[in-house]
Amino acid sequence: MELLSGGEMLVRALHESGVEYIYGYPGGSLLHVYDAVYKQSAVKHVLVRHEQAAAHMADGYARATGKPGVVMVTSGPGATNTITGIATAFTDSIPMVVIAGQVMSHLVGDDAFQETDMLGVSRPIVKHSFSVKRPEDIPEIVAKAFYIAGTGRPGPVVIDIPKDMTMPNERYEYNYPKKVKLRSYSPPQRGHSGQIKKAVELILKAKRPVIYSGGGVIIDGSSDKLRALVDRLNYPCTNTLMGLGAYPGTGQRFLGMLGMHGSYEANMAMHHADVVVCIGARFDDRVTNATSKFCPDAKFIHIDIDPSSISKTIIADVPIVGPVGNVLDEMMALLDEANEQPDEAAIASWWKQIDEWRLRHGGRFDKNESQLMKPQEVIEALWTATKGDAFITSDVGQHQMFAAQYYKFDKPNRWINSGGLGTMGFGFPAAMGIKMNFPDDMVVCVTGEGSIQMNIQELSTCLQYGIPVKILCLNNGSLGMVRQWQDMNYEGRHSNSYMESLPDFVKLVEAYGHIGIKVTERDNLAQALEDTFTKYNDRLVFLDVAVDPEEHVYPMQVPLGSMRDMWLSKTERT
Amino acid sequence: MRHIISILLENEPGALSRVVGLFAQRGYNIETLTVAPTEDSTLSRLTMTTTGDDHKIEQITKHLNKLIEVVKLVDLSEGAHIERELMLIKIKAVGAQRAEIKRTADIFRGQIVDVSPSVYTIQLTGTSDKLEAFIEAIGPGCVLETVRTGVSGIARGEKVLSL
Ligand SMILES: Cc1ncc(C[n+]2csc(CCOP(=O)(O)OP(=O)(O)O)c2C)c(N)n1
């Protein structure tokens, strides 16, 4: 039996857990571990420039691959710098393992240098956390952390490791468990058959059905099954912000995104539906608008792996707790057996109604209103330049909504955004995490001049590791989404939503050793995009595109209204 | 409605803080909380009382069940159960009051566990209601100090909460 130090065990156990990259930043409490990292080559370490970015990189990796991303940071400030990243992952149910150094065990509680109670600080935003008390426990704790992070409803797990658990000269037997079993944790393996049967009966009786699916379908890797169900039934499908790509964005049966900035037809269909099938989504307040007015005629079927998501905000008529894929399999089997078929006549007239709604708004925007480019047309040009096949990450703001609305995602795991927490600064590091793992794919961060500055230091990391992501900055010279709310609700008083001293982004990225292209004319956009993906394919390119600061995101639900209460433009309300 | 939620919890550092943190984080109210190790040293038994409508209690139990360290959970109020709480209460007892207080304690099956010239310390067990009733009977003016363990509970009959 080989004897290893705690630090060596940690690195070995990460390798055995399938880790290729650790995103992190060293410091005093982790120096033994970093030495162990140095002495091997199986697990590679990526040195970020700020620990928040490490968490977002790991998160981006996890969202694109479905595997837990790994973060390693030192105690105190290193650990607390990851908090926003952990919370971002937690809110969107993203698997992540965060290894945080800690001061020596005997100093814990003494307010030692760089001591923070990381377990306490992170407790509300983790799925679980561990503190290492004996070095020989490290392999098992790592295995458990990966198991918990990646199964059931995924989420971040923190492992707090005091420095004395990693001493190089104290060696122990290394035992990585073949199988992890926790007596108090057993995520559901299948849905309740009786409930699934009831759901299928209800689905077949529907006259105005909508299938409303969310991030859970993508996390479960069940997009194919969702597509099969929708197509078999010929029912309309809408996706949440987190669920885009689960059903093809260009598909005929796709209504677009629903909710606050959802499409007119998706929100109208929801409002008028008689049966809503919610699959791996959670009736978030950005979807439902006022719950008391939500889908007044609908019966709700709700499939989710997390029982606490069911009947939380909207009471489910048919609750089904279970993994989406398994439940969808059973539903399909029941549909195959059923004598009944969907009510074709009713569904045909429902589609007729929906097609009329489609004509009413249809994602229109006014291109000629000003000389300046509209953000929407920039996203459309991006879609054309990338043939709709890129990984698109985004930050938070108007640009995020425009990307969600106008980039039609035909594949799952391609739209990567902080939907639940809405973390500005997420997009760029997330794109980096993806690009490192998908070097041959196009990876674009759609951002704003506000958001990008929240993690712009990572340009340096990109140079060090040669990470040629593309950054498309929809530069409206303001915190656009804040400004939009101020226009709509505060009589245009732009309190602190104006960025008065923006840097010259081209010079800035050049200083970091990358390519910057400024686009102010509509006529130059296509060429700039083409250069980005061909001539500069192997370089990081920052496209600084000037767009109309006056533009608003529409449709926009009217606060406290129902799903059908929307602004469709600055002057038009439903 | 008041509910008594009883939990088998991994006997590990940090487990209790997760339970308590959950209540703080989600705005749930804990009225009483008691926790102690069980005959199986790897497990603690935790009992808490909380109030809320059915929807809220359902959310509370679902969230508690999600905590990795929660091994088993039962809402005792859903079935027949026994509920007990222990109170130590210091009462001003001088002159004629002394006999009166002793009589009241006897009626409630309390025991005088400590005596001083002007104070009785009485130990009382029962449901929370009974303890309240005793305090009421004594009269608030005479009560110097109370300390209560919080509710413990167990299901009646054959049902057991175990692994
Ligand atoms: C870390 C963080 N701070 C503040 C906010 C609130 N917020 C939401 S959108 C937004 C404006 C974003 O501006 P920009 O990145 O330029 O995007 P735009 O809306 O202009 O497209 C702000 C400040 C947030 N979501 N995240």
Ligand SMILES: [Mg+2]
């Ligand atoms: Mg902006």
